[in-house]
Each structure stands twice: as C-alpha cells, then as structure tokens.
Amino acid sequence: MNLKTEVLIIGGGATGVGIARDLSLRGIPSLLIEKGDFLSGASGRNHGLFHSGARYVVSDPEAARECITENRILRKIVPHCIEETDGLFVSLPEDDLDFRDRFIQACQEITIPAHLLSRDETLSLEPELHPDLLSSVKVPDGAIDPFELVLGNAKDAEDHGAKFLLHTEITSLLLEGNRIKSVLAKDLVGGDEYSIETSYLINATGAWADHFLKRIGLRIGVALSKGSMLITNQRFTQRVINRCRPPSDGDIIVPNHTVSILGTTSVRSEEVEQFEITPEEITLLIKETSRMIPAIEGCRFIRAYAGIRPLFQSGEKGDDRAISRGFALIDHGKRDGIKNLITITGGKLVTYRLMAEKTSDLLCQKMGVDVSCTTHIKPLPGAEKSSGLKNRLAAIGQEETLCDCELVQKAEVEAVLKEGKLKNLQDILHRTRLAKGTCQGAFCVYRLLGVLHDLGMVKVDSNKVLKGFLEERWKGIRPVLWGSALKEEELIEGIYKGIFNL
Amino acid sequence: MHYDLIVIGMGLSGLMAAKTAAEMGKKVLIIGKGLGTLSIFSNTIDLLGTIPPTMKMKDGLSQWVHDHPEHPYGKVGLEKIEEALSSFNSFFPPPYTFQSKNDANSLVPTGAGTFRLTYLIPSTMMKGINLKEKKTLIIGFEGYKDFYARRLADLLNCRGITLSLSENPQTEMTAAALARRMEKPSLRDFIGAEVKKEIRDEELIGFPAVLGVNDPMGVRKDIEKKIGASIFEIPGLPPSIPGMRIFNRFKAKLIQKGGNFLSGYSVSKAIPRKNHFEKIEVFHPPVTNSYSADHFILATGRFIGGGLLADRERIVEPLFNLPVSYIGSQEEWFGKSFFAQHSIHGYGILTDASLRPIDENGKPIFENVWVAGTILSGHHCVNEKSREGIEITTGYWAARNAMKL
Numbered sequence: 058m059n060l061k062t063e064v065l066i067i068g069g070g071a072t073g074v075g076i077a078r079d080l081s082l083r084g085i086p087s088l089l090i091e092k093g094d095f096l097s098g099a100s101g102r103n104h105g106l107f108h109s110g111a112r113y114v115v116s117d118p119e120a121a122r123e124c125i126t127e128n129r130i131l132r133k134i135v136p137h138c139i140e141e142t143d144g145l146f147v148s149l150p151e152d153d154l155d156f157r158d159r160f161i162q163a164c165q166e167i168t169i170p171a172h173l174l175s176r177d178e179t180l181s182l183e184p185e186l187h188p189d190l191l192s193s194v195k196v197p198d199g200a201i202d203p204f205e206l207v208l209g210n211a212k213d214a215e216d217h218g219a220k221f222l223l224h225t226e227i228t229s230l231l232l233e234g235n236r237i238k239s240v241l242a243k244d245l246v247g248g249d250e251y252s253i254e255t256s257y258l259i260n261a262t263g264a265w266a267d268h269f270l271k272r273i274g275l276r277i278g279v280a281l282s283k284g285s286m287l288i289t290n291q292r293f294t295q296r297v298i299n300r301c302r303p304p305s306d307g308d309i310i311v312p313n314h315t316v317s318i319l320g321t322t323s324v325r326s327e328e329v330e331q332f333e334i335t336p337e338e339i340t341l342l343i344k345e346t347s348r349m350i351p352a353i354e355g356c357r358f359i360r361a362y363a364g365i366r367p368l369f370q371s372g373e374k375g376d377d378r379a380i381s382r383g384f385a386l387i388d389h390g391k392r393d394g395i396k397n398l399i400t401i402t403g404g405k406l407v408t409y410r411l412m413a414e415k416t417s418d419l420l421c422q423k424m425g426v427d428v429s430c431t432t433h434i435k436p437l438p439g440a441e442k443s444s445g446l447k448n449r450l451a452a453i454g455q456e457e458t459l460c461d462c463e464l465v466q467k468a469e470v471e472a473v474l475k476e477g478k479l480k481n482l483q484d485i486l487h488r489t490r491l492a493k494g495t496c497q498g499a500f501c502v503y504r505l506l507g508v509l510h511d512l513g514m515v516k517v518d519s520n521k522v523l524k525g526f527l528e529e530r531w532k533g534i535r536p537v538l539w540g541s542a543l544k545e546e547e548l549i550e551g552i553y554k555g556i557f558n559l
Numbered sequence: 560m561h562y563d564l565i566v567i568g569m570g571l572s573g574l575m576a577a578k579t580a581a582e583m584g585k586k587v588l589i590i591g592k593g594l595g596t597l598s599i600f601s602n603t604i605d606l607l608g609t610i611p612p613t614m615k616m617k618d619g620l621s622q623w624v625h626d627h628p629e630h631p632y633g634k635v636g637l638e639k640i641e642e643a644l645s646s647f648n649s650f651f652p653p654p655y656t657f658q659s660k661n662d663a664n665s666l667v668p669t670g671a672g673t674f675r676l677t678y679l680i681p682s683t684m685m686k687g688i689n690l691k692e693k694k695t696l697i698i699g700f701e702g703y704k705d706f707y708a709r710r711l712a713d714l715l716n717c718r719g720i721t722l723s724l725s726e727n728p729q730t731e732m733t734a735a736a737l738a739r740r741m742e743k744p745s746l747r748d749f750i751g752a753e754v755k756k757e758i759r760d761e762e763l764i765g766f767p768a769v770l771g772v773n774d775p776m777g778v779r780k781d782i783e784k785k786i787g788a789s790i791f792e793i794p795g796l797p798p799s800i801p802g803m804r805i806f807n808r809f810k811a812k813l814i815q816k817g818g819n820f821l822s823g824y825s826v827s828k829a830i831p832r833k834n835h836f837e838k839i840e841v842f843h844p845p846v847t848n849s850y851s852a853d854h855f856i857l858a859t860g861r862f863i864g865g866g867l868l869a870d871r872e873r874i875v876e877p878l879f880n881l882p883v884s885y886i887g888s889q890e891e892w893f894g895k896s897f898f899a900q901h902s903i904h905g906y907g908i909l910t911d912a913s914l915r916p917i918d919e920n921g922k923p924i925f926e927n928v929w930v931a932g933t934i935l936s937g938h939h940c941v942n943e944k945s946r947e948g949i950e951i952t953t954g955y956w957a958a959r960n961a962m963k964l
Contacts, residue, residue, distance in 0.1 A: 556795070
C-alpha cells in the first residue's frame, strides 16, 4: 500500500505522540509509526514519578528548571493523569545535612517550593518512614500515569487529524540526494507492507535512536541505561519519598494507585530489548529503600520490571542540540546533511511536552511555517474528569468484575474493546487496569479471553495467547518469588500447569 | 487431651492419615487451618500423568517406582499405593465413586479447553472422557465468570452456550453459590427446560463442576432426566466443588469413626523433648490449649498453606523445624520459563522409607514424627500430575507406619 504524509514520526512513546499532538494542534498533518503499541519503550516502563525537578537541583539545575516549568504546565493540562501527592526528601542520620541545606537553597534559586519539616512533622505525615530520620524537605513531586497521559495525547492528536500505524516496523529508508524520500514499513500483525512517502521525518525512537539512524549510516551516541524497579503489594506512603542526597540507586519510592514503586537502578546496557533484572539489583533496591521505610524489608512484592533510558552524551560536536542537557534535539540537516530528518531523544517523561514543542518548532522552521505551539495552554480532553477509582468503587457489586484485584468491570473492558484497533492482548492490558494488581493477571486474563471469545474477537488459538501471557508475566514475577508471593505462584502453577495442563 | 495420633494439616494427606489411624481403632485428632488444597486443586485423583493412556497404570507406575527411589512413590512402593487407593475408594461407595477406565489414565476435558491425563475420575466427570467421540454441548452461566462455555467449546470442537439464570445478567455468581442453587429442584427445572430448547443432535452435555455439593449424582440424574441426554462436569478454576465433596465426605466419616476435628486453628507451637514430640499448642483466643499424643503426622503441605516458608536464601519448615532439602538460593530455584519444572518444587522434607524425617546422615530426627503429602521432597506433583496420588498414598503409609509401632 502506498501512503503519503507531510511529516512521518517514528516512535509511539510520550515524545512521538506528544509531537503528533503538537503538530496536529498547529494544523500540520502527521503519520506516526510504532513497531509495538504506544508506550512500548521507556514511556511505559518508568517510575511514574511526576518530577518537580528537585531531584536535579544540585546536580543539573537546567534540567531541574525544565522539570518545574513543565510540572506547573502539566498540572493544568493533564490533571487527570497526575496524583498531586507532594514529595518528601528525607535525611537519615548517615546523610549529609550540608547537602540538605544546599538542596533547599538550590530549590529556592529556581523557584521550586521547598519546605523543611522536622522529624516529628515528617513522621506525622508519613508514619511508615524510619523513626530515626532527621528531617525532610517537602517539594511538589507527584505521581503520573504514563498510559493515561500518552493515550490521551494520542486520542486528541487523532481527533485533530494525526494518523497512527501501530505494530508497524520500518524495514528500510530510501534516500534521494540529501533527503529521505520514503520509508518501507511492515505491519507486524496483519503482514501488510507500506511504502510511505514523506516530506519530513522525525526520529522519536528514544532508546532506539541510534538503531534507527544506523540504516542511513548515522550515529549520535545514545548510551543505554537500564533502570529496574520493584512494585510492592501495598502503598506505604501518600507522598513520593526521596532520599535527600545526591541522586543514587534505590532512593525513590513513588506511590501509584494502591501500590508503591521502588526504584531505581542504573546499569549500562548494550541491549535495548533483551535485558534482565538481576538478583543484585533486587537486593540493592530492597536494602536502600528499606532504610527509608523499614517495612519494605518484609513486604510482599508483586513484580519487578525494568526500562531502558536513552541518555544523550553531551560533548558531541554540533551546535543544534537542545538548550538543555536533559534531552537532545538534533537537526540532521546541519549535522549530517540530511535536510529533512530530526532526531529527538533523552529527556524525562515530565518534559515530554517541552520536547515535543521544541521538535515541532524546529520542524516548522524547516518547513518555513510560522505557527505557535499551544500544548502548554490547551488541556487534554478528559482533564475535567475525576479519578477513576471512585467510579470503580461505586460499581462494585453492581456489575461483573473481571479483575478482582483492581476492580475492573467487564463493561469497562467491553467499552475499550469496542473502540477497536486493538491488535493483541498487550494492547488491551495497556488500556485498562487488568493484570496490574496482586495476582498480575493470573485470573483476569483467563476471563478476558473468555469475554473476547464471546465477542467473536479471538482469531487465533486463545490458549496460545494465554500461555504467551503467562510467560511474559513470569519475567516480572520470577525475581520476587519468595514469602507470600510464592504462595500465590504455587496457586497459579497448580491451576495452569496442573488443573488446566497448559 | 491425649491422643494416639495427632495429624497436623487437613488436606487430603492429613485426612487419609487420620482415616487410616481411625480405622485401626486409634484415638485421632486432626487439626488444620482449613480445607487444604483440596478445595483449590482437587477434582479427579491424579496418580501419575506421565503414563500414557495406552499403558496399564500398574505397569507404568511399577517402572516409575523402580526408577525413582527418592520419590514418595518409590518410598511407599507399588503394593501400598494400591492399598491406599482402595482405602480411599472405600469412602466413596456408589453412586459417587472414583474410577479409572480400563485401569489406565484417561483424558478429561478442563475448563481451559484442554485435556488432562488423570487416573481416578468421579462419576460426575466420567462421561467427559467420551467428548471426542460424541457430539457435545457445553453449558455456561451468565455471571459465572470463571467458566466460558463458548471458548471452551471452540477449543474442544463442540458447541457452547451461556444460560442466563437471573433477570439481571450482570449479577455475579460464585462456584459455591451455583453449587448450592443446583440443589434446588426449581433451578434444575429451569436449566432442564432451557437446555432442552437449545439442544440439537448432541448426546452429551457438559457443565462446569458445580452440580451440587452434597448430592451431585442426584442433581445430575435429575437434570439428565429433564434434558434427555447424558451430562458431565468439567473441572475448572478454584474453588473446587468436587474437592469440597471429598473433604465433606472425609469429615463426616471420620467423625462417625470417632475421630476429632479441630478446624480453623493453626498450631502455634510444637514442643519436643529430646528426639520425641510431646504436645502441640493451639491458640484459641484468648486461651492456649495444648494437645499431647504418642505420635504425630505432619501434613501441612507446601507454600500455600504455610507448611514451607521461603525467603531469598532459605526454605524452612516452621513447625517442627525439620530440615528442608534445597540447593542454592532464590535465583536458582526457578527456571526461565513459567512452564519449566522449577527445582524449588522438588525440595521438601527428606524422609526414610517409613516417612520419618531424617537428618543429613539419613538418621530419623524424631522417633514419633512422620511426614505425609506434598511437603515431602523428591516429587514435582504439578508437572507429574501426581498430587492426589502422593497425598493419598503417603497419608496412608505414614499412618500405617506410625500406628504399627
């Protein structure tokens, strides 16, 4: 099939989708290609921390400034994706109080509100914290739901004319002179092949940036850093908890719905897709976070997961990089002579909108059009709605519940299914809270397959899908199997390998 | 109170041990937190699912016993396995019996649309083994979210329908609630009439395994009469109603034989004197009672019920503090694939041939303690499909050994 577009965006993470929305609001049509589902890379595998920027105030004030600016904007345009929890930077007896004082001063310099709280004040806010703590500093951190954020951006972009091709992979790039003329792509599910002619191409593939550029012999030098996280079976605190010390491993605990997420590690990785969480990382995360919250030591974990951060190494030649050290915006016209190619990578989830704005600005400049960004003032549709939890609670006992852990109703899932365009099980799980709870989908995915079958939506052997899901689930569960998590696993194995003989 | 035998754990192995001792005229106390994994996993009696249906179970098992001396079956031996199974069967006289077809494994259809090789099949499930040869209709119920008749039917190459039992189709129903309602003639009338309307040329009708708790054969017969076709149950997600039937049967018969049941409490402490156990303590808030016995059988199961506990470094047996066979630490206990045979499931309590726990030198640790059930080392009951067989045979053998001394 032959397609034609003005702008082709590669990558369906927060950045790529953010660009699609930004351009669509400027009236510039685009087509986005993503080889998996939305958020298949770092956007869907991060800590869910809505940074105030405080974490970077001492080490990287520029990045911190970007964070607090975006933090203020996002509170207005995507409030439904954010839980405004606040964050505490906790000082323990072994932590340097000079650092704390520098931290507070640095926050003040870039206008991040920072309030020093005494030990008693801190413990009255968060009783699970270690009683030996010395003090804490309150900052406007929060928790963010990346799925709601990115899917909301995608929906709004689509409503404004952007197009998406998911589960579609680029197979080759065709250069003509100093421009990329077209790309060939393949639908990985349906098998369709596309030839897409484009005037401009934006490489928003994040950790895959070099992998993509390799096709035309270019490289910008993205370093890959694996960050691993652990999800606890309970929510320990109302607020985000940070260790008040220079950023290090295992010093952040982010509340997320009914759980807490412990993170992170930082391990250089060569692989962007094949990576494992090591026992050493698990040990480190538990050891470090339980210094702040002692109960973590004996708690139940429901899953471990990891993401790959693309880190752009500054110091490379070329002057078209973004102003910030947080992300890299590269005009390959100036850098490499490929006139219609832009790469955007690095950055933080909280700065996705800014990255999209800067990329779109650069694109507009190249296109010679003069339209301004509006994403900093136009709220996403849904910004007025309240959190889903209230509705989920209200529906208990009235509707059939597919997922008893996260109270996901059958009707809610059917509504997602009716929107269509979903190509596999993971697509459904990305759009609901199915499989996010204690049993990690061991019951509800079986039920979901039954519902899909009743709706005539299963075209393949659904037990193959079920087995594939159990294998995928295993990757996250295996590293945390001890204590009571092991009890549940014995149950699940007894069901699927025993009773069902899958 | 003093007993000849105290059995700790109320799953199938504990029940078999208590039954065996009670039938020898001994004074028995069985104590447990709940129904064990009977109400979770047990539907049919798996003995050894690795034996193909074309082979007589006895032949396959005899080879297995020979090849696996450290397996619980290797310790109990073929003859005692047969004795134990017939002892189990004596609790289930007609009409609700457990039988094999031609003394071999058979394939029963499951709630996931798969087949499982199993040995002794309860009467309500028996006809399911003919599913491949006969036209079959599978019935599900709106609101019973653990059973999807149409998915099942497609995978098993037959036809499936979902009946609505309530005016509000969104109302949820659990397996236990359905099973209780099945015992009411009015619901059976309704189901009979509805199925009769739907049935075409099917000779067999499959239902989820919820055809009543107390009188499943009565329920089945009544619905069969109304529909005019043979019906069978399909085992599925927990809770297992057929497992509860087994439990209820054991409980009633044991009490009849003078056994004492103490359920809902866990043993808080076991008190040894040298190499001998004297008594256990049970916390009944606000008091602690102690029960003494000449003999003890530990049948507390694996991780689910707390018979074994694991952290990242160690696996322990918390009650008698018996040594657990394990190698390495957490990251080595599990394979890369969910479906692999994980080494952790082969770990457990090491015993001698009479099922007494032993130390690293192979010497019995306590002179009056025996161990039964899945807590034993040397088996992979999930992968092997040997769960109930291990529970029945080791429960029986532990009690026989304990009581003959």
